[in-house]
Amino acid sequence: MILQHLSEGDAISLFGRTGHIAYFGQSVAVIKYIDGEDISISQVELNHAYISGEMSLIRRPTYNPCHVKLDKQQEREVIRFEEYCSELNKEQKPCGAGVRERVIFEVAAKIGDLAPPSTSHLHKIYKQWLACQKNMTEVLFGKKRTRRPNISEEVFGLMDEAIKKHYLKKSKATILMAYKEFERAYLGRQYLSPCPSLSTFERRIKKLDRLNVILARFGKSAAREEARSANSKIKIKKILDLVSMDAAHFNVGLKNKLGQYIGMPSIYFVLDGYSRVILGYAIHVGKHSESSGCVIHTLRYAISKKTDPRYPFCGLPSTIIVDQGVAYVSEDTVRFFSGLEVNIVKTATRMGWGKPMIERFIGTVRTSFFSGLDGYLGKHDKKIYSDETVKKAAVYTLAEFRQAFSKFIHDYHNTPHTGLNGKTPAQVWAESARLYPPILVEDMPHTQLLRGIREEKQLKHGTGITCDYQAFNSTELQRLYHDLESSKRPGERSDIKVTIYRDPLDASAISVVNPKTNVLIEVPNTLGYDAEGYSFADLRRGRTAKTTAEEAPVFDGGVREEYSSNKRRTGPDVPLDDFDNPMDLNEVLSTPSKSVASNAIGYETRPQAPDEDDYVSVE
Numbered sequence: 001m002i003l004q005h006l007s008e009g010d011a012i013s014l015f016g017r018t019g020h021i022a023y024f025g026q027s028v029a030v031i032k033y034i035d036g037e038d039i040s041i042s043q044v045e046l047n048h049a050y051i052s053g054e055m056s057l058i059r060r061p062t063y064n065p066c067h068v069k070l071d072k073q074q075e076r077e078v079i080r081f082e083e084y085c086s087e088l089n090k091e092q093k094p095c096g097a098g099v100r101e102r103v104i105f106e107v108a109a110k111i112g113d114l115a116p117p118s119t120s121h122l123h124k125i126y127k128q129w130l131a132c133q134k135n136m137t138e139v140l141f142g143k144k145r146t147r148r149p150n151i152s153e154e155v156f157g158l159m160d161e162a163i164k165k166h167y168l169k170k171s172k173a174t175i176l177m178a179y180k181e182f183e184r185a186y187l188g189r190q191y192l193s194p195c196p197s198l199s200t201f202e203r204r205i206k207k208l209d210r211l212n213v214i215l216a217r218f219g220k221s222a223a224r225e226e227a228r229s230a231n232s233k234i235k236i237k238k239i240l241d242l243v244s245m246d247a248a249h250f251n252v253g254l255k256n257k258l259g260q261y262i263g264m265p266s267i268y269f270v271l272d273g274y275s276r277v278i279l280g281y282a283i284h285v286g287k288h289s290e291s292s293g294c295v296i297h298t299l300r301y302a303i304s305k306k307t308d309p310r311y312p313f314c315g316l317p318s319t320i321i322v323d324q325g326v327a328y329v330s331e332d333t334v335r336f337f338s339g340l341e342v343n344i345v346k347t348a349t350r351m352g353w354g355k356p357m358i359e360r361f362i363g364t365v366r367t368s369f370f371s372g373l374d375g376y377l378g379k380h381d382k383k384i385y386s387d388e389t390v391k392k393a394a395v396y397t398l399a400e401f402r403q404a405f406s407k408f409i410h411d412y413h414n415t416p417h418t419g420l421n422g423k424t425p426a427q428v429w430a431e432s433a434r435l436y437p438p439i440l441v442e443d444m445p446h447t448q449l450l451r452g453i454r455e456e457k458q459l460k461h462g463t464g465i466t467c468d469y470q471a472f473n474s475t476e477l478q479r480l481y482h483d484l485e486s487s488k489r490p491g492e493r494s495d496i497k498v499t500i501y502r503d504p505l506d507a508s509a510i511s512v513v514n515p516k517t518n519v520l521i522e523v524p525n526t527l528g529y530d531a532e533g534y535s536f537a538d539l540r541r542g543r544t545a546k547t548t549a550e551e552a553p554v555f556d557g558g559v560r561e562e563y564s565s566n567k568r569r570t571g572p573d574v575p576l577d578d579f580d581n582p583m584d585l586n587e588v589l590s591t592p593s594k595s596v597a598s599n600a601i602g603y604e605t606r607p608q609a610p611d612e613d614d615y616v617s618v619e
Helices: 043-051 072-089 099-111 119-131 136-141 153-167 175-188 198-206 210-218 220-226 292-303 331-340 356-370 398-413 425-435 475-484 536-540 585-590
Strands: 011-014 017-024 028-033 038-042 055-057 242-249 261-272 278-286 319-322 343-346 453-459 465-467 470-472 496-503 506-513 520-524 615-618
Touching: 028 043, 038 043, 043 055, 072 099, 072 119, 072 136, 099 119, 119 136, 153 175, 153 198, 175 198, 210 220, 242 292, 242 356, 261 292, 261 356, 261 398, 278 292, 278 398, 292 331, 292 496, 331 453, 356 398, 398 425, 453 465, 453 475, 465 496, 465 506, 470 506, 475 496, 475 520, 506 536
Parallel strands: 242 319, 319 343
Antiparallel strands: 011 017, 011 055, 017 028, 028 038, 242 261, 261 278, 278 615, 453 496, 465 470, 496 506, 506 520
């Protein structure tokens, strides 16, 4: 064997293992086996291996084998032609004079073929048989035979123009509607031949690329979803290598301790991709929306060490996958991620499969926890009308819901997972944590101070800063006030504005930016320990209730009294004696008033309830 004839990419078998030549130099070669291992070997050793039979070239097929399902008649046809070609292949000169005629005569007599092929036909089949690596099925039935259409290219061009102009549109016109437009254009050109039929038009559309049709008719997101392909699994070696974060909204109403409706929950999740454990979650009750404050708070809670011994999951992740929602790409969220010094991967819009693990978990939450839960109305579907409303169906209080969901998460962590080879998420976390202990973030100097919502507030002398009916003050904040106060005379106050950051889920403290040094100052709530563990919404509950539009009384005919949260404009005072017939004020005041007809038919009184503020709770 001449080794110089070898080249990179040649498949070989060396020492009983299969691989290919990854590099072939003047004196050394690199062999890459199919299991991924690489070895280097000199040309002398390679030559000895070939002489001793320990190295050989592997022949690769040069065609795609045909896997056509044949019926009985087709199988007999394949066997018949294989007999002819096999006998012809045994001849030294298959194409010699008289050879093919003799082979046809002998084989026909042998198999009893009453209609043997002609010489030219056998010669054609024989050449194709050799080109297809002697696969007669590929020769006879591997290729579909198409009939050449008798429609001119000009007409096909007109047809394509009608398809593009009328069918490939977001308006989603039907094939029949597009065909009528094509027929009108065809008749307008006054061709002599009849117009192609609707079935021909349909076949033209079916030949179009499916993804291009979806892109034109349903949009980029739908085409991208259809084009997705799971070609490989996500490879994660240890815990906290890859963490996914997402929020989900659930169509179930919750009440407060007084039995009043307060809203629907939105739950933020942080999931570890290796062990499938939930590092942390936060429950937001109110409007179904996502905020940067909730995102930052949930992530801070997820990476921090918990006080619950049953919840040992914590640590700083290497990579976090999020979507491109407003809450995840806001300036404050990006600054928080930068402070953690972690890698952030953002999936495209409407691309849930970009973070499949947490999307699958959210599906598990819907089916395993919410399905069957009293008051849950399922995912919102515009096609299905229900007389039941979320407010009417509300059964559980926020505290009861928190307790039930906490038990579900605990059970999930201790239930065997099919994606973990039957192990529980807690077991996989414990095994990996022994080998790769998580990095704990005990001291977060700037990220701990950074909250999610940025606001401009007035800094006052003595009282500090008031934010959402809560007062925040400290000695350091008052020292900042005196540094920023321009007046040097006692009793004179300037209007001082400072930038603050607050977390809607944590009312215990806020962060204040020193405008001179751009350093964050943590300022506690003046309530002290009474504000620990409470959100701003929790501390607003005790304020005076207001009547909302939904609590406005209903009069006869079911018409709700018009309600407006805006203050009414008051007109000028009118003197009581400025009338043609002045009335006696003393007589009016002394007249007994009539009782209000609260028992009249059609009148309904409703208890006043607190404003529908967002209640937020964290587990």
